[in-house]
Amino acid sequence: MLSFAFMRHAYMAGTIIAVISGIIGVYVIGRNMSFLSHMLSEIGFSGASFGIFMNWPPLNGMLIFTIISSVLIGQMSSKSSRRESSISAISSLFLGSGILFLSLANKNASDATSILFGSMIGISSAEVKQIMWLSLVALVVIFLVYRDLKFDSFDHVGAAVKGVNTQAISVVFLVILALSVSVAAQIVGSLLIFVLLTLPASSAKYFTRTVSGMMVFAIGAALLGVWLGLYLGYVTNWPVSFFIAIIECLIYFGALGWHRIKS
Amino acid sequence: MSEPVLDIKNLTVAFPDHLVLNDLSVQLNKGDFLSVVGQNGVGKTTLVRVILHQLAPQKGSVTYTPNFKQMKIGYVPQFRNIDEEYPLSIRDFVGLNLHDSHLSWLSKNERKKLNRIIKDTNLESIQNTPLGEASGGEKQKAYLAQALINDPDLLILDESTASLDSVRKFELLDLVQEFNVHQNVSVLFITHDIELAQKYANQYLLMRHGSYESGPISQFKEADLEEAEHA
Numbered sequence: 001m002l003s004f005a006f007m008r009h010a011y012m013a014g015t016i017i018a019v020i021s022g023i024i025g026v027y028v029i030g031r032n033m034s035f036l037s038h039m040l041s042e043i044g045f046s047g048a049s050f051g052i053f054m055n056w057p058p059l060n061g062m063l064i065f066t067i068i069s070s071v072l073i074g075q076m077s078s079k080s081s082r083r084e085s086s087i088s089a090i091s092s093l094f095l096g097s098g099i100l101f102l103s104l105a106n107k108n109a110s111d112a113t114s115i116l117f118g119s120m121i122g123i124s125s126a127e128v129k130q131i132m133w134l135s136l137v138a139l140v141v142i143f144l145v146y147r148d149l150k151f152d153s154f155d156h157v158g159a160a161v162k163g164v165n166t167q168a169i170s171v172v173f174l175v176i177l178a179l180s181v182s183v184a185a186q187i188v189g190s191l192l193i194f195v196l197l198t199l200p201a202s203s204a205k206y207f208t209r210t211v212s213g214m215m216v217f218a219i220g221a222a223l224l225g226v227w228l229g230l231y232l233g234y235v236t237n238w239p240v241s242f243f244i245a246i247i248e249c250l251i252y253f254g255a256l257g258w259h260r261i262k263s
Numbered sequence: 264m265s266e267p268v269l270d271i272k273n274l275t276v277a278f279p280d281h282l283v284l285n286d287l288s289v290q291l292n293k294g295d296f297l298s299v300v301g302q303n304g305v306g307k308t309t310l311v312r313v314i315l316h317q318l319a320p321q322k323g324s325v326t327y328t329p330n331f332k333q334m335k336i337g338y339v340p341q342f343r344n345i346d347e348e349y350p351l352s353i354r355d356f357v358g359l360n361l362h363d364s365h366l367s368w369l370s371k372n373e374r375k376k377l378n379r380i381i382k383d384t385n386l387e388s389i390q391n392t393p394l395g396e397a398s399g400g401e402k403q404k405a406y407l408a409q410a411l412i413n414d415p416d417l418l419i420l421d422e423s424t425a426s427l428d429s430v431r432k433f434e435l436l437d438l439v440q441e442f443n444v445h446q447n448v449s450v451l452f453i454t455h456d457i458e459l460a461q462k463y464a465n466q467y468l469l470m471r472h473g474s475y476e477s478g479p480i481s482q483f484k485e486a487d488l489e490e491a492e493h494a
Contacts, residue, residue, distance in 0.1 A: 159359075
């Protein structure tokens with residue numbers, strides 16, 4: 001299997017994406033941003049379609065759209081009651097625009113499918129490098145703001161009293177989240193971002209008691225899903241994102257069941 | 264004479280539709296335990312927000328000794344959003360407030376500090392319990408431990424005992440008193456509970472709508488509060 005270059009690229013990209021998704025996912029859960037990360041994935045779809053329309057690599061279009069919108073969201077989403085409605089409105093707007101860009105670019109349904117559900121076999125070595133650099137940037141930023149981000153994500157009230165600049169931390173995190181969404185979409189597609197960005201971290205919270213423990217578990221669960229998903233996709237010729245979704249859901253429902261039995 | 268930690272002078276805070284604080288002056292000395300009492304809406308939490316620099320007053324000043332930046336303030340708020348599935352243990356939650364270094368992991372010194380505060384607040388046996396599964400009293404103790412971990416000069420408790428039964432209230436305030444007496448931590452305690460205010464405080468501030476009264480707790484008359492509540 002690994003004698004094929006496309007599978008080696010898929011494993012390399014998948015490994016990096018699993019690690020970054022596991023780490024970022026812990027903060028997504030801590031900050032209750034699952035719904036927001038879903039919106040960013042829809043914005044990513046629109047960005048990728050725009051990239052195709054402009055004859056750019058889809059990832060570049062995704063990055064531009066998600067990063068700009070994450071900064072805008074950071075400014076407008078202070079009231080949680082308003083946030084959900086705003087997210088629904090913006091999601092609809094971007095999904096609609098994505099379809100328009102694809103239509104204007106005269107592309108067929110397979111382009112839309114590969115953006116929405118991912119396409120492992122199409123990852124080139126240049127794209128692996130791009131994914132690696134983007135993930136590295138996200139990791140370095142996380143490392144630099146680790147303590148403040150952790151405090152603000154798991155105890156917003158305490159962090160504000162301590163003098164942590166919670167508004168700045170929120171914008172920085174949204175930009176990192178935008179980067180991660182764009183990167184993770186390369187494997188599972190923009191519609192299945194949840195699978196890697198929220199399910200492993202959601203499962204982790206039932207087994208671990210510390211932020212670092214959650215990260216280790218989430219990375220492990222994401223890696224298991226990606227590696228096994230790629231293998232099963234290769235063997236059966238079924239979509240890889242289907243297997244990754246199934247594996248992560250099994251881990252999540254298993255964790256939930258275990259928690260219920262325990263309590 | 265005791266050294267003042269906080270000197271609040273002629274503080275006035277107004278929101279667009281009403282005046283919340285009107286010319287309030289009070290002093291908190293090193294080692295004082297000041298109970299702030301008064302009915303809802305007289306501006307107790309607004310006073311805390313001004314002290315914490317979360318709100319700017321229209322008039323008046325708050326002087327910190329030596330200054331706001333150097334003063335370490337521990338704050339236990341009235342509300343915190345901790346649900347049953349909150350993923351962190353009590354120990355990890357308390358440690359969130361450690362900022363001696365920027366590294367992702369705790370230094371040896373920080374671990375020492377964390378162990379000490381866990382022990383001093385009697386949380387040792389439940390330190391690995393998820394905070395979401397802890398009882399109301401255990402949660403309040405964890406909030407207190409987090410507020411005390413950096414050896415604050417001033418500890419602010421905003422209605423921290425409001426949701427506790429009478430046994431847990433005294434347990435929590437016995438702990439606060441230990442830090443107040445043995446480590447000279449000044450305490451500003453906002454409460455509706457006069458019994459607690461009188462048992463633990465040495466000073467009081469009675470807040471009415473627009474007028475204030477303060478002094479040693481021995482001079483506090485419950486009748487004044489009743490009068491304020493019916494005013």
